[in-house]
Amino acid sequence: MPMFRPPPIAPSEITPQSVFLDRRRFMQGAAALGALGAGGGSALAAPAALAAPRNAAFSVDAEPTPKKLVTGYNNYYEFGTGKYDPAASADQMKTRPWTIEVGGEVEKPQTIDIEALLKMQLQERVYRFRCVEAWSMVVPWVGLEFNQLAKMVGPTSKAKYVKFTTAMQPETMPGLRVPVLDWPYVEGLRIDEAMHPLTLLTLGVYGEILPNQNGAPVRIIVPWKYGFKSVKSIVKIEFVEQQPGTAWNKAAANEYGFYSNVNPNVDHPRWTQKRERALPALFASRQTEIFNGYGDQVASLYAGMDLKSNF
Numbered sequence: 372m373p374m375f376r377p378p379p380i381a382p383s384e385i386t387p388q389s390v391f392l393d394r395r396r397f398m399q400g401a402a403a404l405g406a407l408g409a410g411g412g413s414a415l416a417a418p419a420a421l422a423a424p425r426n427a428a429f430s431v432d433a434e435p436t437p438k439k440l441v442t443g444y445n446n447y448y449e450f451g452t453g454k455y456d457p458a459a460s461a462d463q464m465k466t467r468p469w470t471i472e473v474g475g476e477v478e479k480p481q482t483i484d485i486e487a488l489l490k491m492q493l494q495e496r497v498y499r500f501r502c503v504e505a506w507s508m509v510v511p512w513v514g515l516e517f518n519q520l521a522k523m524v525g526p527t528s529k530a531k532y533v534k535f536t537t538a539m540q541p542e543t544m545p546g547l548r549v550p551v552l553d554w555p556y557v558e559g560l561r562i563d564e565a566m567h568p569l570t571l572l573t574l575g576v577y578g579e580i581l582p583n584q585n586g587a588p589v590r591i592i593v594p595w596k597y598g599f600k601s602v603k604s605i606v607k608i609e610f611v612e613q614q615p616g617t618a619w620n621k622a623a624a625n626e627y628g629f630y631s632n633v634n635p636n637v638d639h640p641r642w643t644q645k646r647e648r649a650l651p652a653l654f655a656s657r658q659t660e661i662f663n664g665y666g667d668q669v670a671s672l673y674a675g676m677d678l679k680s681n682f
C-alpha cells in the first residue's frame with residue numbers, strides 16, 4: 372500500500388501538534404485510505420453516477436490527480452484535522468433531505484432543494500486546485516456556474532459580497548467538538564468573484580455525486596483561490612452588503628486574508644508559496660502560478676489593487 376506522506380509544512384503547523392501527531396489516529400486514517408483503494412468511497416453502496424459533458428474551454432489540459440487521492444486526502448475539519456480523517460469518518464453525515472437557504476439582499480429569497488440543482492444542466496470542468504498548505508491537485512468537478520443559482524434569487528444592487536455557511540451536524544461531525552475554528556465554517560467572496568463563470572457550484576467529482584469527504588451534497592469551487600475558500604456542504608448562502616467575517620480569517624488574520632488568491636509572490640508567514648507539491652508527487656517541485664494559472668480570466672477583477680496588502 373502506498374503511504375502518502377503529509378505535506379512538508381502544513382497541518383502540524385496549522386493545528387495543535389497533539390492532534391496532528393496522534394499516531395493512532397494517523398494509522399487509522401492510513402488504513403482507511405488503503406480500504407478506499409480497494410473499494411471506493413463507501414463500504415455500503417456504490418456512489419451514484421453524475422456524468423456530465425466536459426466543458427473543454429473551462430478545463431485545463433492536464434492529467435487529473437488519481438481519484439484515490441482526491442477522495443482520500445482531504446481537508447474537512449468538521450471530521451478531524453488529519454488528511455485521512457474525512458474519508459474515514461464522513462460516511463455518517465446525513466446528506467438527505469438537503470436544502471440551501473438563499474437570502475439576504477435578493478429579490479426572491481428561497482430555499483433550494485438539492486434535487487432541483489441535480490436536475491439542472493450540469494457540466495464537467497477539470498480545474499487546478501491549490502491548497503494554502505502548498506499542495507495541489509487537478510480535479511474533474513461536476514456542477515454549474517454559481518451565477519446560475521444567483522439568477523434564481525436576483526441579487527439587489529446592495530449585494531456586494533456572498534457569504535457561504537457549512538452545515539453543522541454535531542452528531543456526525545466529531546471535529547465540531549474541537550475549537551480549531553469558530554464553527555460553523557463560513558467563507559465569503561466579493562460579488563464579482565462569486566458571479567465569475569469560473570466559480571462552480573459543485574455537486575460531483577469524477578463523474579459521481581460528491582463523496583461526503585469532498586463536501587457532499589453541494590460545495591463551491593473557486594479555482595484561483597486557496598482551497599479553504601471552497602466551502603463544503605453548504606446549507607446557507609447570503610448576499611450581503613458588508614464583507615463577511617470568515618472562519619480562517621478569524622482564526623489567524625495575519626495568515627489567511629479575505630482574498631486568498633493563489634500568489635507565488637506572497638508567502639504564507641510560515642512557509643513559501645513559490646512552489647507546490649502537485650499530488651501525488653512527494654516534493655514541492657511545481658512552480659506556483661499567479662491566480663493558480665487563471666490570471667487571463669480573473670486578473671481584471673483585481674485591477675489597481677495591491678495584492679500584497681490584500682492577500
Ligand SMILES: Nc1nc2c(c(=O)[nH]1)N[C@H]1C(S)=C(S)[C@@H](COP(=O)(O)O)O[C@H]1N2
Pocket residue numbers: 441444445446447448449501502503537556584585586597598599600601602603604
Ligand atoms: N466546511 C469546510 N469546508 C472546507 C474545509 C473545511 O475544513 N470545512 N477545508 C477547506 C480546505 S483547506 C481545502 S484545501 C478544501 C479541500 O477540498 P477537497 O477535500 O475536496 O480537496 O476544502 C475547503 N473547504
Ligand SMILES: [Mo]
Pocket residue numbers: 446501502503504597598599
Ligand atoms: Mo486548504
